[in-house]
Amino acid sequence: MRRVPWLLAIPAVVLMLGLRFVPAIFSGGYAFTDWNGLSLDANPVGFDNFVSIFTSEITRNAVFHTLLFALFLLVFANVFGLGLAMLLHRGLKSRNFLRAVFFLPFALSHLATGYVWQYIFSYTGAFNQFLGAVGLTSWQKTWLADPDWSFYTIVVVLVWQYTGVAMIIYLAGLEGISEELDDAVAVDGASWWLKFRRVTLPLLAPSVTIASTLTLIYGLGAFDQVIALTGGGPVGATETLATLVVKNTFTFGQFGYGSALALLLATIVAVLSITQTSILRWWENRQ
Amino acid sequence: MKNRYTWRTFSREFIALILAAITLIPLYLLLVVALKPSKDLFTSAAVPPIPPQWGNFATAWENAGEGGLGNAMLSSAIITLGSVAFLVVLGSLCSWVLARRPGRLSNSLYILFLLGIILPFQLSIIPLYVGLRALGLVGTYAGMILLWTGVMMPLAVFLYTGFVRQLPPDYEEAARMDGAGTFRVFLRVVFPLLRPITGTVAILTGLFIWNDFFASLIFLSGTDHQTLPVAIYSFVGEYVTQWNFVFAAVVIALVPIVAFFIVAQRQMIRGFAGGIRG
Numbered sequence: 403m404r405r406v407p408w409l410l411a412i413p414a415v416v417l418m419l420g421l422r423f424v425p426a427i428f429s430g431g432y433a434f435t436d437w438n439g440l441s442l443d444a445n446p447v448g449f450d451n452f453v454s455i456f457t458s459e460i461t462r463n464a465v466f467h468t469l470l471f472a473l474f475l476l477v478f479a480n481v482f483g484l485g486l487a488m489l490l491h492r493g494l495k496s497r498n499f500l501r502a503v504f505f506l507p508f509a510l511s512h513l514a515t516g517y518v519w520q521y522i523f524s525y526t527g528a529f530n531q532f533l534g535a536v537g538l539t540s541w542q543k544t545w546l547a548d549p550d551w552s553f554y555t556i557v558v559v560l561v562w563q564y565t566g567v568a569m570i571i572y573l574a575g576l577e578g579i580s581e582e583l584d585d586a587v588a589v590d591g592a593s594w595w596l597k598f599r600r601v602t603l604p605l606l607a608p609s610v611t612i613a614s615t616l617t618l619i620y621g622l623g624a625f626d627q628v629i630a631l632t633g634g635g636p637v638g639a640t641e642t643l644a645t646l647v648v649k650n651t652f653t654f655g656q657f658g659y660g661s662a663l664a665l666l667l668a669t670i671v672a673v674l675s676i677t678q679t680s681i682l683r684w685w686e687n688r689q
Numbered sequence: 690m691k692n693r694y695t696w697r698t699f700s701r702e703f704i705a706l707i708l709a710a711i712t713l714i715p716l717y718l719l720l721v722v723a724l725k726p727s728k729d730l731f732t733s734a735a736v737p738p739i740p741p742q743w744g745n746f747a748t749a750w751e752n753a754g755e756g757g758l759g760n761a762m763l764s765s766a767i768i769t770l771g772s773v774a775f776l777v778v779l780g781s782l783c784s785w786v787l788a789r790r791p792g793r794l795s796n797s798l799y800i801l802f803l804l805g806i807i808l809p810f811q812l813s814i815i816p817l818y819v820g821l822r823a824l825g826l827v828g829t830y831a832g833m834i835l836l837w838t839g840v841m842m843p844l845a846v847f848l849y850t851g852f853v854r855q856l857p858p859d860y861e862e863a864a865r866m867d868g869a870g871t872f873r874v875f876l877r878v879v880f881p882l883l884r885p886i887t888g889t890v891a892i893l894t895g896l897f898i899w900n901d902f903f904a905s906l907i908f909l910s911g912t913d914h915q916t917l918p919v920a921i922y923s924f925v926g927e928y929v930t931q932w933n934f935v936f937a938a939v940v941i942a943l944v945p946i947v948a949f950f951i952v953a954q955r956q957m958i959r960g961f962a963g964g965i966r967g
Contacts, residue, residue: 406789407871414783414842415798421839422805425813425820432815439819489705493698496706502954503709506716509950509957513902513918514939517925518715521722521932528718528734562712567961574962623811626902629922644811644903651815652907661815668812675807 426668432661439657451662461663464641467553468670471560471642472621478561479617480610483568488602490569491576492584501573505566512563516630519559520546523631549639552632556640559627564620568613575609576602604689611682615675622671643667723936730932742933749938752927754920755913758941761920764909765945767830768916769899772837773891779838780845780890781853781883785875787846788853789861799850805843811903813840818907828912836904841894848893852886853879889960892953899946917942 433451437444455461486504490497507515522528523545530542545551579602587597603610625644628634634641634649643663651660718734724741754761787795817836818827826832856879864878880887902918909915910923924938950957 406786408786408790410871410875411783411786411798414779414846417779417835417839418802418805418842418846421817421836422808422813422843423801425816426808428816428819429812486705486708489701489708493694494702494705495694496702498955500705500709501958502950503712505954505958505961506947506950507712509896509900509946510943511900511902511918511921511946513900514921514942515715515719517921517935517939518719521936522715522718524930526731531732531734562715570958570962619809623809623903626918629902629906647811647814648903648907652818657815657819664812664815668809671809671811672807 429661433665435658437658438655451659460638464646468642471624474557475560475621476617479564479568482565484572486569487572507563508566512626513630516627520631523555547636552640556627571609571613575606579605607686607689722932723940725933745933745937749934753924753938754915761915761917764914765916768833771834773895775838776845781849784849784853787850802843802846837898845890848890892957892960
């Protein structure tokens, strides 16, 4: 009996190493230099790039926004996603249609639909027109140019785009809960909340872990939405680490500094997603 | 108790339909504004224009991106289909080996692929740009296909390997007994059995590649191989608040995915749920 030859695995292994791991290692190296992306020599600068990141208010704020976007997205996408999943789960005639509608924003280009939201929140746009039409003219604002509000417009867009993904994961989880169990609890006369707390949620624990980790990672990487709505403004009020990586590296030619930002972002993603997954797995096992 | 359609089910359905309508408001506005004449842009966003300006689509089609939206759509299609083809072929072959040659080496490689999924993509983007630039591949189809094949390979191998491990090797062994060579066994026996997971791999990676803006902006802006998101981005840069033309371009850019979604939404959603649970 001949065995499957190793040769067949080589192309995929080489591509994975060459395009995933080698660049990651190089990035770690660039982060400690002042390389401008063009010159042949790059000077080692130690931790200077990281010192600049934390001493500049723009980048410190960008770290903060990155974390806040992720937090807001995590909470709202999961609460709404779970709510929608429970709403759609059993007996609805239009279940498949509804599921498709709620998932659609995720499937469409986030940059392209981001522009629709830019129009909605622009001063002459749909939202202010709506406020005017219902007599709330005093509430009208320059949503995107207002440092206090622009952040929340992007949160709205992120939640609109990612709630469907969380819903799909929770729906798949709910399908794994047997109808007999559901009915048995209902017959027992348990209140809705008690049933949710003691039966549904514990059985959904693995879905909670997946959906919340995924939305956390999406939130930390927020880029398309920011570019489409505010470009990072006004005065850096919506800047994230991802937008700063691109701007510093490819607009200002600071490859060393950009790599330091990318390394910081990657570290935040890795540390938070691993910590969150471990905590949720521990909670899963206690259920 | 079983699935009776009570008034409670009805009220759940009613609430869900209202929420669905709210979710669709931005897409409704997109269509309405795309059909507006330029002079009515800043009034009555929600009212369909009479008569609709179908000409906006022609303007957008000709002017968005380098060489029009047709060019961008072609670039998106070549890059997405090319990358998915390589991912399916190379990913399934690699997973076949990993699943059928258990041992230390294949285990370590599998763990490397897993780590490759977790490793944030943003970390690699700058060296990838430097490397592809050195090879003269920035702004080319070959460069983008190489990039995506490598970047998405961990996900493809992870999904395929999980699936192949569940497949009993009996069919392959029988084909071997009949004297079939390695490639014949793969092509005639293994690959057809992988069809469900091939669909999942193609949908997950294809959707990501088609919609990507982060890497596409860096590698393709200013070139004549712009994908749809990059073309829309540069079109917005030129036409700033000419929302009717911009939205006409956005509508055209979304048509392929919406069409695909209507045809294959069940497989897409199932593939998505199955893929991330795997």
